[in-house]
Amino acid sequence: MEILEYTIQINASPEKVWTVLWDDFSYRQWTSAFTEGSFYIGTWEQDSIVKFFDPNNNGMYSRVLKNDPSKEMTFLHLGEIFDGVEVPQDWGDATESYILEETEEGTKLVARIKTSEEFKSFFEDKFPVALQNVKNLAENQL
Template sequence: MEKINFTINIIAPKEKVWKILWEDATYQKWTAVFSEGSRAKSDWKEGSKVHFVNENDDGMYSLIDKCVENEIMNFKHLGNVKNGVELPLDETTESWNGSMEKYALVDTDNGTSLNLEMDILEDYLDYFNEKFPLALNIVKELSEN
């Protein structure tokens, strides 16, 4: 498992960036980079599950490992979802089960620094190194407008 990190500076308060990241309408806009029709089903509370799915309700499920509103959102990825149903672990999901995806918002002199750290399998490094900067630029654009 590899770690990748991304940081983007956004000229907006962290409260606005937080809303852009996690409210349904804007979440769907920035995550469309990964899969058209992406959405998240969750109450966004620490300890709750979240289903990250496409228009067919296929995707992955995770645990909100830590949530400090307007500051930190950490996900612990657990397994796959098919047609909205959590699947049992198999050899493939066991290879990334427990991997983390961590978002941190930090005040800066002119706005917010959005920092992302993610555990990733080597096979997906190129994909996420290409897609995450595009997604974070959408977060920046939505937050600054």
């Protein structure tokens, strides 16, 4: 497993950034960097299962390991979804964390992903765009 980390400074409060990350409407906007039409089903409650989908009913499912509002959200990735069917994967401790830290300028957002080599280039290509989307939404939404 490799740990990848992406950081962006956002001129908005942690509460605003948090809302952009996890509100259904804005979630669909910023995650379009990964796949156009991305959405989720489930809740962000700790220990709940969230399913992440593309428009073709494919994606992955994860357990919410930590939900500390306006501070940190961490997922443990459990498996993939093919045509709506969950397929468990042996990804070990593949996690994805979003850490928000209040700064004088607003919020430092850190995305930390523990992943296998097979997904590294995808994340390196997509995550900077996704975080820029979060920044644009948080700084420009009314």
